[in-house]
Amino acid sequence: MKATRKKKSNGSARGIEFPPHDSAGYLVRDAHRAFQHLLEKRIAPYGVTRGQWYFLRVLWTQDGLSQRELSERVGMMEPTTVIALQSMEKAGLVRRSRSADDKRRAQVWLTPKAKRLKQRLLPVARHITMQAREGVTRAEFELFRDVIARMTTNLDRLKR
Amino acid sequence: MKATRKKKSNGSARGIEFPPHDSAGYLVRDAHRAFQHLLEKRIAPYGVTRGQWYFLRVLWTQDGLSQRELSERVGMMEPTTVIALQSMEKAGLVRRSRSADDKRRAQVWLTPKAKRLKQRLLPVARHITMQAREGVTRAEFELFRDVIARMTTNLDRLKR
DNA sequence: TCCATTTGGATAGAAATCTAAGTAATATTG
DNA sequence: CAATATTACTTAGATTTCTATCCAAATGGA
Numbered sequence: 001m002k003a004t005r006k007k008k009s010n011g012s013a014r015g016i017e018f019p020p021h022d023s024a025g026y027l028v029r030d031a032h033r034a035f036q037h038l039l040e041k042r043i044a045p046y047g048v049t050r051g052q053w054y055f056l057r058v059l060w061t062q063d064g065l066s067q068r069e070l071s072e073r074v075g076m077m078e079p080t081t082v083i084a085l086q087s088m089e090k091a092g093l094v095r096r097s098r099s100a101d102d103k104r105r106a107q108v109w110l111t112p113k114a115k116r117l118k119q120r121l122l123p124v125a126r127h128i129t130m131q132a133r134e135g136v137t138r139a140e141f142e143l144f145r146d147v148i149a150r151m152t153t154n155l156d157r158l159k160r
Numbered sequence: 161m162k163a164t165r166k167k168k169s170n171g172s173a174r175g176i177e178f179p180p181h182d183s184a185g186y187l188v189r190d191a192h193r194a195f196q197h198l199l200e201k202r203i204a205p206y207g208v209t210r211g212q213w214y215f216l217r218v219l220w221t222q223d224g225l226s227q228r229e230l231s232e233r234v235g236m237m238e239p240t241t242v243i244a245l246q247s248m249e250k251a252g253l254v255r256r257s258r259s260a261d262d263k264r265r266a267q268v269w270l271t272p273k274a275k276r277l278k279q280r281l282l283p284v285a286r287h288i289t290m291q292a293r294e295g296v297t298r299a300e301f302e303l304f305r306d307v308i309a310r311m312t313t314n315l316d317r318l319k320r
Numbered sequence: 321t322c323c324a325t326t327t328g329g330a331t332a333g334a335a336a337t338c339t340a341a342g343t344a345a346t347a348t349t350g
Numbered sequence: 351c352a353a354t355a356t357t358a359c360t361t362a363g364a365t366t367t368c369t370a371t372c373c374a375a376a377t378g379g380a
Contacts, residue, residue, distance in 0.1 A: 017282075018282050018285055018286050020217065022289075023285065023289055024195070024289050024292050024293065024301075024304075024305075025195040025199065025285070025288065025289060025292075027305055027308050027309060027312075028188060028191045028192050028195055028308065029192055029195070030235070030312050031188045031192075031308050031311055031312045031315075032188050032189055032191075032192035033235070034311075034312045034315035034316050034319070035184070035185040035188055035189070035315060037315075037319055037368095038315050038318055038319060039185065040368095041319070049335070049336085050335085050336080051335065051336050051337085057180065066358075066359095067358070067359065068357085068358060068359080075190070075193070076336090076337075076338095077337075077338060077339080078358080078359070078360085079337085079338075079339085079340095079359090079360075079361080079362095080336070080337055080338075081359090082359070082360060082361085083335085083336075083337085084336080087335085102345075102346070102357090102358085103344085103345060103346090104344070104345045104346070104357065104358040104359065105345095105357090105358065105359085106358075106359070122177075122178050125178055125183065125185070126178050128185065128315075129182075129183055129184050129185060131314055131315065131318060132184050132185075132311040132314050132315050133184065133311065133314075134314050135310060135314070136307055136310060136311065140303065140306075140307050141184075141307065143300065143303055143304070143307075144184075144303070144304055144307040144308065145184075145187055147296055147300050147301065147303075147304040148187050148188065148191050148304065148308070149187060150295060150296060151191055151194075151292040151293065151296065152187075152190050152191045152194045154291060154292050154293075154294050154295070155191075155194035155195060155197075155198050155288075155291065155292050156194050158198055158291060159194070159197055159198060159201070197338095200338095209365070209366085210365085210366080211365065211366050211367085226328075226329095227328070227329065228327085228328060228329080236366095236367075236368095237367075237368060237369080238328080238329070238330085239329090239330075239331080239332095239367085239368075239369085239370095240366070240367055240368075241329090242329070242330060242331085243365090243366075243367085244366085247365090262327090262328080262375075262376070263374085263375060263376090264327070264328045264329070264374070264375045264376070265327095265328060265329090265375095266328080266329070
């Protein structure tokens with residue numbers, strides 16, 4: 001059944017196939033989605049969204065950064081940062097103040113509530129990583145880390 | 161400079177740090193974004209968006225699928241599929257017809273234009289993969305593939 | 321046959337992103 | 351010092367994705 005055109009429609013030149021399974025991009029995409037969904041599910045009970053998560057991670061390490069610095073460290077464009085911070089301010093996770101020296105500059109400060117969340121949420125992240133790595137040896141993981149980082153570097157170099 | 165509180169604010173319990181660099185999730189996220197951005201940039205000249213890309217990939221392999229089947233194969237929820245297909249229909253990449261047997265069922269067909277794009281676009285994808293893998297040996301890549309697939313499986317198992 | 325369930329799609333609304341184009345404050349330079 | 355450029359953030363608008371509902375067609379029992 002369904003033998004209608006097969007050779008023909010699948011690309012006229014040889015080698016025109018490219019199964020997703022062979023594609024690093026697909027592997028990475030699937031893994032990314034799996035991480036995202038699980039993270040989302042596990043932090044939602046604390047009232048934190050995935051978009052807020054990355055900013056919390058950075059601010060837990062260093063508080064009082066400007067929006068620009070935050071954007072860079074989180075790896076997002078500034079409009080994204082604006083939106084995330086608005087939602088975080090509304091959720092009582094940060095407050096923003098203008099710098100006295102430079103009135104353009106907005107400094108972002110964690111609230112006590114957000115600081116307390118660190119103790120709850122970092123273990124969640126660590127747990128997800130551990131669960132992901134189940135059955136993966138340290139050596140395997142280290143090679144994985146090395147390879148994926150090299151691929152990312154390769155691609156980033158092409159973006160500019 | 162900036163020596164204000166350091167020990168204290170970095171988490172009161174020991175082991176409460178978790179640098180992104182040690183996190184599989186961050187590695188995967190960075191790689192994913194690198195792939196996405198480059199793909200987007202390279203297919204944009206053909207008038208194809210990243211959201212349409214995945215559907216094209218599947219339809220190039222098998223045409224005439226229903227929306228449900230497409231959603232499953234692409235790995236997206238159905239509302240996402242609806243939106244993507246609307247944009248693809250508007251862009252002249254697919255047309256949809258109701259199945260005669262089952263009037264609920266919408267079948268999705270590639271236009272000749274979309275079929276022709278295969279020859280242009282698959283090489284783009286293959287090229288990105290090749291560029292990503294530069295300096296990565298086959299053995300390294302195969303271990304990478306194995307590890308990331310195992311991690312994805314581990315995480316997916318936890319989602320239900 | 322008729323009603324309840326299941327199935328295939330669509331809509332609504334939210335979130336997380338981006339690019340492009342503002343606005344306001346600061347810095348530079350002729 | 352005034353005109354210009356740069357910097358920090360914001361707004362606008364588009365895309366991609368989700369969850370939660372809803373509608374309409376088909377199916378299966380009672």
